[in-house]
Amino acid sequence: MPDSSRRLQLTADGELRHFLAIEGLDEPLLTRILDTADSFIEVGERTIKKVPLLRGRTVVNLFFEPSTRTRSTFELAAKRLSADVLNLDIGTSATSKGESLSDTLLNLRAMASDMFVMRHSQSGAPHFVAQSVTPDVAIINAGDGRHEHPTQAMLDMLTIRQHMKTFSGLRVAIVGDVQHSRVARSQIRALNTLGVDEVRLIAPDTLLPHEPEALGARVFHRMEEGLRNVDVIIMLRLQHERMEGALLPSESEFYRMYGLTREKLAYANPGALVMHPGPINRGVEIESAVADGPQSVILGQVTNGIAVRMAVMSMAMGGQLNERQSGTSEGVASS
Amino acid sequence: MQDIEQLLDRMTDDLRAHISARGLSSLCPVGIRTGGVWVAQALRRRLGIETECGELDITFYRDDFSRIGLHPRVSPSRLPFETEGQHLLLVDDVIMSGRTIRAAMNELFDYGRPESITLAALVDLGRRELPIQPDVTGTHQSLGARQRIKLRGPEPLELTVEEVPDA
Numbered sequence: 168m169p170d171s172s173r174r175l176q177l178t179a180d181g182e183l184r185h186f187l188a189i190e191g192l193d194e195p196l197l198t199r200i201l202d203t204a205d206s207f208i209e210v211g212e213r214t215i216k217k218v219p220l221l222r223g224r225t226v227v228n229l230f231f232e233p234s235t236r237t238r239s240t241f242e243l244a245a246k247r248l249s250a251d252v253l254n255l256d257i258g259t260s261a262t263s264k265g266e267s268l269s270d271t272l273l274n275l276r277a278m279a280s281d282m283f284v285m286r287h288s289q290s291g292a293p294h295f296v297a298q299s300v301t302p303d304v305a306i307i308n309a310g311d312g313r314h315e316h317p318t319q320a321m322l323d324m325l326t327i328r329q330h331m332k333t334f335s336g337l338r339v340a341i342v343g344d345v346q347h348s349r350v351a352r353s354q355i356r357a358l359n360t361l362g363v364d365e366v367r368l369i370a371p372d373t374l375l376p377h378e379p380e381a382l383g384a385r386v387f388h389r390m391e392e393g394l395r396n397v398d399v400i401i402m403l404r405l406q407h408e409r410m411e412g413a414l415l416p417s418e419s420e421f422y423r424m425y426g427l428t429r430e431k432l433a434y435a436n437p438g439a440l441v442m443h444p445g446p447i448n449r450g451v452e453i454e455s456a457v458a459d460g461p462q463s464v465i466l467g468q469v470t471n472g473i474a475v476r477m478a479v480m481s482m483a484m485g486g487q488l489n490e491r492q493s494g495t496s497e498g499v500a501s502s
Numbered sequence: 503m504q505d506i507e508q509l510l511d512r513m514t515d516d517l518r519a520h521i522s523a524r525g526l527s528s529l530c531p532v533g534i535r536t537g538g539v540w541v542a543q544a545l546r547r548r549l550g551i552e553t554e555c556g557e558l559d560i561t562f563y564r565d566d567f568s569r570i571g572l573h574p575r576v577s578p579s580r581l582p583f584e585t586e587g588q589h590l591l592l593v594d595d596v597i598m599s600g601r602t603i604r605a606a607m608n609e610l611f612d613y614g615r616p617e618s619i620t621l622a623a624l625v626d627l628g629r630r631e632l633p634i635q636p637d638v639t640g641t642h643q644s645l646g647a648r649q650r651i652k653l654r655g656p657e658p659l660e661l662t663v664e665e666v667p668d669a
Contacts (some may be wrong), residue, residue, distance in 0.1 A: 182571055199574060206559065210580035214586075215612040218562035220572070473504060483563075485571025 175297055184486035185297045185306040186479040188315040189356040197324070197360055203478035204325050204471070210247065211474060212359070220481045221250035224446040225282040228254045229272075230309070231287040237309055237319070240469070241284045244476035250282075268292075269300050278299045281482060283307070290314035290349075299376060305487040307479060313349050319444055320353030322475040325363060326468050327399055332441055340393055341384070342369045342425055343403035343452055346376050350444050351403055359383045369425065371395035373415070390425060394434035402443040402452050403425055418451050428454040430440075432462065440464050504661045506624075510541075513622060514548040516638040517591070520620060528607065529591040530583050534557035534606050537595030537653035541624050544659065545593060556581040565580035579609065586614030595653040597623040597639075600632035608654035625651060625661065 172191030178184050179412075183196065208484065210218055227247040230238055240253065245252045257271065263402030266274075272283070280307040285293045297306040309315040325402065331337060339358055345351045347369050358366050366384040368375060379386050387393030394400065415421050441453075441463045450456045458465060521529065530553045533542030542555050561576040592606060603621060612614060624640040645651060645663065654660045 203576055205573070206561070206576045206578045209580070210562065213612055215613050217612065219608070220567055265654055481572050485567060488568045489571045 175294060177491050182486035182489065183479065183482045184490055186317060186483050187293050187297060187308045189317045189320055189360065191352045192317065192360070194360050196360065200321055200327055200482065201325050201479050203403045203482060204474040205479040206361045207474040208471070211470070217247050217249055218251050221245065221248035221484055224250045224484060225279060226250040226252050226282045226284060226480070227275055227280045228252065229257055229283050230255070231257045234286055234491055237286065240472045241309060241476055244473050244480060247473070248477055248481055264432070272296060272300050276304055277454065280304055282480065284309050288312055303491060305372070305483040307483060308422060310349055313347060315334070315353045316349040318476055319355045319486045320357045320480060321470055322472040323354055323401065323442060324357050325381065325471045325475055326464050327440065330464060331398065334358070334363045334385060337363040337398045338365045338367065338396055339363050339399040339401065339405065340367040340369055340397045341401045342427065343404065344374045344406050345370050345379070346374045347406040348403050354401060355384050357381045366399065367393050390431045391434055394431060396477055397435045397439055399440045400427065404444065405448060405451055422485060427457050428453055428455065429456055432457055438462065442468060445469070504534040504641055506661060509624060510544050510548060513640050514637050516621065516645055517545065517549060526589045526618070528553070528559055528589065530556065530588045531591045532581065532610070533556055534594045534602060534651055535559050537655065538593045540653065540655040540659055541595050542593035545622065547622055554582045556583065556608050558609055560602060560605040563609045565605065581613055584614065585610060585616050587617050590616045590617050590619045590624060593622045596625045596627060596651055598629050600630050600634035604627060604632055604636045610634060624653065627651065
């Protein structure tokens with residue numbers, strides 16, 4: 168899987184052409200994404216926050232699952248790259264008239280789309296599209312099922328690097344509903360690839376994947392133990408909409424055990440970063456005083472999200488255009 | 503290759519003449535990464551300009567994106583002064599096609615509307631593809647088809663001509 172994921176995402180020269188998963192991407196490439204994003208942060212501080220890289224290109228936001236925040240940061244990122252942006256809420260249009268996913272995408276490609284930003288409830292849907300349906304359109308994964316949400320993970324990595332300067336020596340704890348979290352999967356991979364010392368998962372067994380150690384993480388069930396000597400705390404959102412059956416006694420019980428309060432934060436290293444992918448549930452995963460406190464970098468994560476999305480969109484578009492020009496993409500669909 | 507200190511001295515004299523002829527009160531120096539920044543810093547010292555040097559990375563404004571994609575090395579541009587209404591001194595080490603300067607001017611205008619831009623280049627290789635000419639030039643050179651010129655630095659600055667091997 169890592170090998171096929173790598174082959175699908177990169178050109179023959181090792182340039183990004185789709186951004187589907189952290190899996191399969193190596194440390195130098197992830198670092199290049201972060202470096203490129205750093206330059207886009209500077210663009211966001213100018214009078215005119217726009218660069219001409221994707222001028223004349225068409226980016227289609229294809230959201231098969233509702234999302235306001237992720238979609239709007241992708242839209243803003245594409246517009247700051249000067250692309251034309253089309254937002255399609257597929258749940259309410261073509262597929263409800265019986266059109267298949269492949270037909271919808273082929274129609275969009277026929278409208279000369281250059282990039283699809285795709286969110287889908289099925290794990291692997293963006294891979295399927297990149298491999299078999301429209302390999303000559305750059306695909307950016309904006310979250311697929313329980314699989315990956317790679318741009319969210321990269322904006323978290325950018326936030327950590329801004330504050331900690333380096334990944335080596337860091338201990339990072341991911342707290343909460345890991346089992347239903349595609350963000351957590353991408354984060355664990357990115358953190359390990361970038362070389363942190365230790366990734367910890369803190370959650371009850373019911374909210375952990377079956378073999379958490381196989382992901383490269385150490386499991387804790389109690390905050391008091393898991394947060395000790397930790398430099399970064401990433402809180403996950405409780406995925407109400409993904410909860411099937413009674414995995415939790417109650418929200419208030421979860422908050423008592425795993426909610427990040429000032430008391431529990433004191434177990435971590437002084438100055439430990441508090442992160443959350445949002446939207447936050449105050450009083451369910453995190454105490455307001457912590458979310459708004461001096462160690463919280465939650466709003467900085469949102470700003471970084473635009474820069475990271477500009478970076479992967481421009482890198483993937485560049486790789487895709489390069490490949491179209493050299494005509495090496497024929498082999499992709501069949502391989 | 504000529505002595506670089508002499509080239510910089512000549513450019514400084516020509517810039518002084520240019521400044522007084524145009525009645526420019528103060529110039530804010532901006533170098534294009536990487537070599538242009540070194541030349542801009544050298545000129546700034548000689549001219550006694552107090553304003554710190556700005557640094558432009560033109561990666562996001564290049565016109566060859568659709569042919570070769572995003573350049574792998576990019577670092578943030580840094581302009582430590584307001585450009586709106588200022589007289590800017592834009593500096594690069596080598597000018598040839600003029601495309602880099604076009605990209606740099608497009609980028610500068612995204613920071614605001616400068617009052618004027620003066621262009622200085624250490625080496626002019628001719629072979630222009632766009633109607634862009636420096637106000638001040640250190641030296642004119644012509645190279646063979648397989649030759650490339652390179653500025654090494656920052657201390658000391660040194661111009662070298664390299665032979666490019668066959669592809």
